Structure formats: C-alpha cells, structure tokens
Amino acid sequence: MNLKSICFYFTMITAFASCDSQPTSDFTSTNSTSTIKIMNLVPGHFHAGLIHKNMYPEVDSTISVFARQGPELADYLNRIAGYNTRSDDPTGWKLDVNLSEDPLEAMIKSKPGNVMVVAGKNDEKIDYILEAIKQGIHVYADKPLVINQEGFTKLEEAFSLAEQNDLLLFDIMTERYEITSILQKRLSQVEAIFGIQEKGTTENPGISKQSVHHFFKYVSGKPLVRPAWFFDSQVEGDGLVxxxxxxxxxxxxxxxxxxxxxxxxxxxxxxxxxxxxLSAEQFFTVTGEKLVGDQLTPNCNGDMHYSLRGVHAKVSVIWEFQAPEGAGDTHYSIMRGSKANLRIMQGEAEGYVPQLFVELLDNQAEALENLIETEFQDDFPGLGFEIVNSKTYKLVIPESYRNGHEAQFGQVTDQFLEYFSKGQLPQWEKDFIRVKYYTTTLASEMAQAK
Structure with a gap:
C-alpha cells in the first residue's frame, strides 16, 4: 500500500486525519501560538498514543508520524481517532502519516518537527534517540531508554551531545504523579512524623517498592493488543530494565x-x-498471533537489592497473565523511618485501590492529625484520615486526586513542556535519568552473569 493509499484509508476509517502525499520539508507551525511540533517515530507501544489524550496550547495540532505499515501503526491511528471522536472533550489532532521501510531516515530527511516522541521496541530506541540528538532534535521518550549496558554507553553519548547543543532528552515517568506516592514522599520529609530515613539492610531494606503487572488488560476501555515482540526479552528487555x-x-x-x-x-x-x-492460547489472546510451540517463557520478572547513598533499597516487578476481577496493575511500597513507616497497599483488602498507611512508632498521633488538618490542606484540600488502630492511620484521599495511569501521561507531558519553555532540564533531572539507567542495566548484567 503506498502513501496515498494509506492516507485515503486512514481518512475513511478515522474521518479526521490529514495526510499529505509529500512530507513538510521545514518546521512551520499551523498553530499561531505553538512552539512545538511533534514527530512520532515508529509508534509501537500504546504509550505513544496516550500522550495525545489531551491537547496542549504549546503543541502544534499536526503530528508527523514516521512508521512502517502494520498493526502497530494501525493501533496508534485508531487510538488517536478514538480521542478525536470521543463525546467528552474530543481532541483535534491531525496526522501527517509517512510510510517508509526506514522511518528514522525519512524523519531525518524531512525533519518537519522539533521534538521526537518514541515509544516502541526498546532494543532500537536508543539508536533513534542518539541519531535524533545528533540531528538537533529534542527527545521525549517512553521508558526504558536503554535495556543493556551497550545501550547505556550510547545514552551517555546522547546526554553529552544534548548538553553541548541545548537539547532536551527526557523520559516519561508517570508514577511520580500517583497520589499515594506523592503523599508518601511529602510525609517522609516531615521529621516530626517520619523521623530519619532508616538505612536498613539487604534483609530488611529501608525502602521497598513492588509492582505487579498483567499481560492482558484494558486501556481506554478496550482490550490491549500487545505486539509479539513484547514477549522477547532481547527486544523488550528483562524484568530488571x-x-x-x-x-x-x-x-x-x-x-x-x-x-x-x-x-x-x-x-x-x-x-x-x-x-x-505463557501458553499458546494466552499468547494468542493478547497478541492475536499463533505461538510456535506450546509455551513461551519470557524473563519478565525481576528483583534487585541495592544501596543508594547507603540506604538499602529493594525493587521487584512481577508479571501475571490477568488480574483478578475488579483489579488491575498494583503497587506496594514501604519507607521505614525512625518514627514511622509509610506503607502503600493496593491489595484485595483495599479494593485494589492504592491506599497510604502511616504506622506510628512514636507518640506522634496528635502531630499527624494536626498536619493533615492544617498544613496539608493547602496542597491537598479535602485530605483526611481514618484511625485503623492506636498505631496506624489510613489517609482518606478524595477521588478527585485519583486521576489514573492514562491521565498521568498528560501530567508528565505538561512537565516536559515546562522544561521546554525554560530551554533545559534541571541538572538533577539529568542526573536522575543517568543514574536510574546505570542502576537498571547494572542489575540486569549482574543477573545474567549468574
């Protein structure tokens, strides 16, 4: 199918897209107030579409898409079409779809935008990122940026070039916008309540985080179809990265x-x-493709024990096929302080909704109640508490703060746009990204060496 054919097909199916037979040669905004035009390169993961669930004043309404023909592109186009045609607050994205067997080369040749979005195969992502930076293009990328230490070396080169040329390189960290994580962080900074962070040991870490994910789930109200390569650890990465x-x-x-x-x-x-x-039947359910053989065993689970500035930390990721009825992906976390433990729970007892519990180790119940009822109301109006027992409090969080994983893509995009308006990332953000991928790739190398 040639470019004109795909444009006609896409227009008929979605009734909103704008495809040109030739890509734009220079970056020109069709929105008088926009400063950013996005080029979405090989959108192979559903996260590529989630950042477009909202419109942004700073972002041109035309997205230039560079991809190969196939089901992953179709899924992306259908997702944008769904946002454009929804009854509640529809978006107004227009797509300039450019088909090519070498989408990266096609993007670099035409360069119709100034920000590259990439969310797809993790093994090739860093090569796209590095080339975009070399070509003077800002990068806004889905995690993970790299899945091995070879990729990490390229990431270091990309950051060095980005620094030299005043370019942004930023990854999409949605979990910072989950309300229980925000409140856990805030309470850990109140010494009168939390005390001092315990350093812990490998057997009893000072901080632990675990997430349970599922191969089969719903996104934007529809069953998620995963590409077959998602289950290839050499492409997607293993459970540590x-x-x-x-x-x-x-x-x-x-x-x-x-x-x-x-x-x-x-x-x-x-x-x-x-x-x-993963059985052949389960594989077909989530990919729509037949499995060669009776079973697949991707190395998707992982845990690591490490220290960060002397604080012992444990991280665990577990994948199951499907969540129990009424459940979804879950998160567990504990921070241990000298005066209190801050525990996030999201199990059956919590109705699979993340809840934050403060387990007091000192006589500071009155101080905690006063903090929630006074100071915290400035930033979290309506936040309350429930006394579970004499030592444990549960924070009562208004539903308005529980915006969900999909909405968090809009929040992190707002953060990227703020950094873009300032012309740079803060140094700590750059350090966080580099140290984060140093940590994950180091853990993966250690696990593979066993």
Whole structure:
C-alpha cells in the first residue's frame, strides 16, 4: 500500500486525519501560538498514543508520524481517532502519516518537527534517540531508554551531545504523579512524623517498592493488543530494565528529591530475573498471533537489592497473565523511618485501590492529625484520615486526586513542556535519568552473569 493509499484509508476509517502525499520539508507551525511540533517515530507501544489524550496550547495540532505499515501503526491511528471522536472533550489532532521501510531516515530527511516522541521496541530506541540528538532534535521518550549496558554507553553519548547543543532528552515517568506516592514522599520529609530515613539492610531494606503487572488488560476501555515482540526479552528487555525503571525513579525521587546523584552513589548487592510461562492460547489472546510451540517463557520478572547513598533499597516487578476481577496493575511500597513507616497497599483488602498507611512508632498521633488538618490542606484540600488502630492511620484521599495511569501521561507531558519553555532540564533531572539507567542495566548484567 503506498502513501496515498494509506492516507485515503486512514481518512475513511478515522474521518479526521490529514495526510499529505509529500512530507513538510521545514518546521512551520499551523498553530499561531505553538512552539512545538511533534514527530512520532515508529509508534509501537500504546504509550505513544496516550500522550495525545489531551491537547496542549504549546503543541502544534499536526503530528508527523514516521512508521512502517502494520498493526502497530494501525493501533496508534485508531487510538488517536478514538480521542478525536470521543463525546467528552474530543481532541483535534491531525496526522501527517509517512510510510517508509526506514522511518528514522525519512524523519531525518524531512525533519518537519522539533521534538521526537518514541515509544516502541526498546532494543532500537536508543539508536533513534542518539541519531535524533545528533540531528538537533529534542527527545521525549517512553521508558526504558536503554535495556543493556551497550545501550547505556550510547545514552551517555546522547546526554553529552544534548548538553553541548541545548537539547532536551527526557523520559516519561508517570508514577511520580500517583497520589499515594506523592503523599508518601511529602510525609517522609516531615521529621516530626517520619523521623530519619532508616538505612536498613539487604534483609530488611529501608525502602521497598513492588509492582505487579498483567499481560492482558484494558486501556481506554478496550482490550490491549500487545505486539509479539513484547514477549522477547532481547527486544523488550528483562524484568530488571523495563517497568523497574519507574520504581528506581521513585526511590531516587522520594529519598533524594532534586539532589544531584552520581554513579558512585549506587552499590548493587544482588539481582535476579525469572520467567512467567505463557501458553499458546494466552499468547494468542493478547497478541492475536499463533505461538510456535506450546509455551513461551519470557524473563519478565525481576528483583534487585541495592544501596543508594547507603540506604538499602529493594525493587521487584512481577508479571501475571490477568488480574483478578475488579483489579488491575498494583503497587506496594514501604519507607521505614525512625518514627514511622509509610506503607502503600493496593491489595484485595483495599479494593485494589492504592491506599497510604502511616504506622506510628512514636507518640506522634496528635502531630499527624494536626498536619493533615492544617498544613496539608493547602496542597491537598479535602485530605483526611481514618484511625485503623492506636498505631496506624489510613489517609482518606478524595477521588478527585485519583486521576489514573492514562491521565498521568498528560501530567508528565505538561512537565516536559515546562522544561521546554525554560530551554533545559534541571541538572538533577539529568542526573536522575543517568543514574536510574546505570542502576537498571547494572542489575540486569549482574543477573545474567549468574
């Protein structure tokens, strides 16, 4: 199917797209107030579409898409069409779709925008990022940026070039915008309540984070279709370098907010990975493709024990096929302080909704109640508490703060746009990204060496 054919097909199916037979040769905005025009390169993961669930005044309404023909592109186009045609607050994105067997070369040749978005195969992502930076293009990328130490070396080169040429290189860390993580971080900064962060041991870490994910789930109200390569650890990455990225980021962000971390702050103690068996029937359910053989065993699970500036941390990621009825992906976390433990729970007892519990180790119940009822009301109006027992409080969080994973893509995009308006990332953000991927790739190397 040639470019004109795909444009006709896309227009008929979605009734909103604008495809040109020739790509634009120079960056020119069709919105008088926009300063950013996005080029979406090989959108192969559903996250590529989620950042477009909202419109942004600073962003041109035309997205230039460079991709190969196939089901992944079709999924992306259908997702944007769904946002454009929804009854509640529809978006107004227009797409300039450019088909090519070498989408990167086609993007570089025409260069119709100034920001590249990339969310797809993780093994090739860093090559796209590095080439975009070399061509003077800002990068806004889905995690993980790299999945091995070879990729990490390229990431270091990309950051060096970005620094020299005043370019932004930023990854999409949505979990910073989850309300229980925000409140856990804030309470850990109140010494009268939390005390001092315990350093812990490998057996009893000072901070732990675990997430459970599912191969089969719903996104934007529809069953998620995953590409077959998602289950190839050489392409997607193993359980220590993919979703784990979010948890390592949260540990840095919570323990040492806006501080300049360095590689020497990390000491890796142990790391392991293991598979979740997937039957041929389950594989077909989530991909729509037939499996060669009876079973697939991707190394999608992983845990690591490491220290960050002396604080022992444990990170675990577990993949299951499907969540129990009424459940979804879940998060567990504990921060241990000298005066209190801050525990996030999202199990059956919590109705699979993340809840934050404050377990008091000192006589500070009155101080906690006063903090929630006074100071915290400035930033979190309506926040309350429930006394579980004499030592444990549950924070009562208004539903308006629970915006969900999909909405968080809009929030992190707003953050990227703010950094773009300032012309640079803060140094701590750059350090966080570099140290984060140093940590995950170091853990993966250790696990593979066993």
């Amino acid at each position: 993919d979703v784990t990225t979010h948890l390592v980021d949260l540990i840095q962000w919570t323990l040492f907010p806006e501080e300049n971390l360095q590689f020497e702050d990390v000491e890796m103690h142990s790391a392991r990975r293991w598979p979740t068996p």
